[in-house]
Amino acid sequence: MATIDVPEQVSVLADAEALRKACKGWGTDEKAIISVLGHRNAVQRKQIRLAYEDLYQEDLIKRLESELSGDFEKAVYRWILDPADRDAVLANVAIKKLSPDHHVIVEISCTRSPEELLAVRRAYQARYKHSLEEDDLRPSEIAPTSIDITTSNRGGQSDSGGLRSSRHIKEVKGCRSLVPEMLSDDQLLVALVSAFRYDGEEINTRVANSEAKILHEAVKDKEFNHEEIIRILSTRSKMQLMATFNRYRDDHGTTITKNLEGDSGDEFLKTLRATIRCLNDPKKYFEKVLRNSIRRVGTDEDALTRVIVTRAEKDLKDIKELYYKRNSVPLDQAVAKDTTGDYKALLLTLLGKED
Amino acid sequence: MATIDVPEQVSVLADAEALRKACKGWGTDEKAIISVLGHRNAVQRKQIRLAYEDLYQEDLIKRLESELSGDFEKAVYRWILDPADRDAVLANVAIKKLSPDHHVIVEISCTRSPEELLAVRRAYQARYKHSLEEDDLRPSEIAPTSIDITTSNRGGQSDSGGLRSSRHIKEVKGCRSLVPEMLSDDQLLVALVSAFRYDGEEINTRVANSEAKILHEAVKDKEFNHEEIIRILSTRSKMQLMATFNRYRDDHGTTITKNLEGDSGDEFLKTLRATIRCLNDPKKYFEKVLRNSIRRVGTDEDALTRVIVTRAEKDLKDIKELYYKRNSVPLDQAVAKDTTGDYKALLLTLLGKED
Numbered sequence A, B: 001m002a003t004i005d006v007p008e009q010v011s012v013l014a015d016a017e018a019l020r021k022a023c024k025g026w027g028t029d030e031k032a033i034i035s036v037l038g039h040r041n042a043v044q045r046k047q048i049r050l051a052y053e054d055l056y057q058e059d060l061i062k063r064l065e066s067e068l069s070g071d072f073e074k075a076v077y078r079w080i081l082d083p084a085d086r087d088a089v090l091a092n093v094a095i096k097k098l099s100p101d102h103h104v105i106v107e108i109s110c111t112r113s114p115e116e117l118l119a120v121r122r123a124y125q126a127r128y129k130h131s132l133e134e135d136d137l138r139p140s141e142i143a144p145t146s147i148d149i150t151t152s153n154r155g156g157q158s159d160s161g162g163l164r165s166s167r168h169i170k171e172v173k174g175c176r177s178l179v180p181e182m183l184s185d186d187q188l189l190v191a192l193v194s195a196f197r198y199d200g201e202e203i204n205t206r207v208a209n210s211e212a213k214i215l216h217e218a219v220k221d222k223e224f225n226h227e228e229i230i231r232i233l234s235t236r237s238k239m240q241l242m243a244t245f246n247r248y249r250d251d252h253g254t255t256i257t258k259n260l261e262g263d264s265g266d267e268f269l270k271t272l273r274a275t276i277r278c279l280n281d282p283k284k285y286f287e288k289v290l291r292n293s294i295r296r297v298g299t300d301e302d303a304l305t306r307v308i309v310t311r312a313e314k315d316l317k318d319i320k321e322l323y324y325k326r327n328s329v330p331l332d333q334a335v336a337k338d339t340t341g342d343y344k345a346l347l348l349t350l351l352g353k354e355d
Helices: A012-023 A030-037 A042-056 A060-067 A070-080 A083-096 A102-111 A114-128 A133-137 A140-145 A165-173 A184-194 A205-220 A227-235 A238-252 A267-280 A282-295 A301-311 A316-327 A331-338 A341-350 B012-023 B030-037 B042-056 B060-067 B070-080 B083-096 B102-111 B114-128 B133-137 B140-145 B165-173 B184-194 B205-220 B227-235 B238-252 B267-280 B282-295 B301-311 B316-327 B331-338 B341-350
Strands: none
Touching: A012 A030, A012 A042, A012 A060, A030 A042, A030 A070, A030 A341, A042 A060, A042 A070, A060 A070, A070 A083, A070 A301, A070 A341, A083 A102, A083 A114, A083 A133, A083 A301, A102 A114, A102 A184, A102 A267, A102 A282, A133 A184, A133 B227, A184 A227, A184 A267, A184 B184, A184 B227, A205 A227, A205 A238, A227 A238, A227 A267, A227 B184, A238 A267, A267 A282, A282 A301, A282 A316, A282 A331, A301 A316, A301 A331, A301 A341, A316 A331, A331 A341, B012 B030, B012 B042, B012 B060, B030 B042, B030 B070, B030 B341, B042 B060, B042 B070, B060 B070, B070 B083, B070 B301, B070 B341, B083 B102, B083 B114, B083 B133, B083 B301, B102 B114, B102 B184, B102 B267, B102 B282, B133 B184, B184 B227, B184 B267, B205 B227, B205 B238, B227 B238, B227 B267, B238 B267, B267 B282, B282 B301, B282 B316, B282 B331, B301 B316, B301 B331, B301 B341, B316 B331, B331 B341
């Protein structure tokens, strides 16, 4: 269940006017911005943007970006976007990081519904003029080997970063354009992003049995990046995978994620565990992301904002309950302790705090 | 351009009545069926089906199936379906063959637009209750290794066939549930089916240069099933790939498909060539499928029907022109020579012959 509190009657025009007033003149009325946007759902926020543009011939998002700053600006920006467009932005930011954040890609690929993931891929292409899958393979790192370094006609977007960049650098340095062994982290991510899983209820018990066996063989032999693991995790429906993971536990007395614990420095293993947790129990996964984002020395605002903003209209109420059970502290209390100012006020509003 | 000839004014009700009349009583009026359905586009055919069901509480498709037979029945059945649903059926038939027909999967994945391919994947799931990608990996062949052979709850659909079946059999016989070396035919097909390419105009010249080089290295070293080839062919936009293939030809004085000719018994190489031809010049590809389907001793009706039915509303006019240029015989003449009866009459109608 959702946490945001939306009034029964909403006037999109009045909202646009209130936001204009909050932005006008000296200083900005952040409280007014929160009290409007923090209580509107995705459809309403979109209507407000359209009404605002109609009334004032100005892009509301750009205006807010110029008025606000820091974590608060980031959170407002993420919140106001359409969910699919927001995921496209989150994925792009994660990929472009100096050390790309694979967990965000896994999270978006595996916790959204098949149709939602398609919408993200569509939004990504509309925004960045190439596919999300291609951004696993950014071109700039291989440029030094090419003869003609013509500037591409892609306006604005950066060519740096990318999930596969370190590999391409390796290839270039090794004076060989092809590396025979696979780096399956890329392969796993591309397969997860490309998935369009069957979303129905029907499962096949026989497949669950045989694939639990295949997974166990691979895990036992420490062949974590085996093609079969990637194939199973990226093509099977979520219901089917739950049956397979249950079978695994029944047959071997322990969960597959437990069996995958080990070398904490192994990035592929980490990505694999996140994948299984996102597919098997997304709410539990999100609880853990929140817990880690707060528990760290120095809050991880990116993760905190991401989970609250993306789940507030979905299942944040359930995630809050899990958080309380696991940590014996209410989530809003933990968030309030770790954040300040308008940023704190927005997060607490999205968490369902009454004004 | 399309070949079918659709009148400006169409009455869906009158069409439904005409079809009912054609099916009623002793014998069937095949000519009447062709003169209605052969001159209606996909939207109209759908409306006719709905109107027919409304009027007579009977499924038009089922009725036609019971009235017709042979190649004519198959062609009518394929023609009357929604294009996405038809592709789902074609893909399923191709996969379930004793020796699966990979070319059909390549054709559907690479000649349809990204949104059309998504519609096919959606239709496939609605029809078969699992994803098209999963059918690369049919479960029944691995069943002998599993302990509990509980019957699955999937009604109706067959568990046999599948693109990966031969491999799974190999695994079972080899008493090893994982085969370390990759069979990239499967990998290529799954990647192509999962593709959701950027469909815009923007291309990156630098990428074209560097990837033409990567492709050439792989081809030179005969590493045809290299991960990089699959990655490039399954993620890049068609415009981008055309630029890459052009660059390849400019740099090396020959096309990549020419460089891929060789061992005619190599199935992977064949699939790879079909992929590149479908992506680079689909009309030319379809002309060749038609040519081969007619030229054979014993016409290949499946291929002939498939191309005519799937292209009649799209680009069959252009394909006809290519056919004439290449063979110095008009396509309808060649089709008329190789087919008979109602089947021949339907194909010629779809090819735009005036009644």
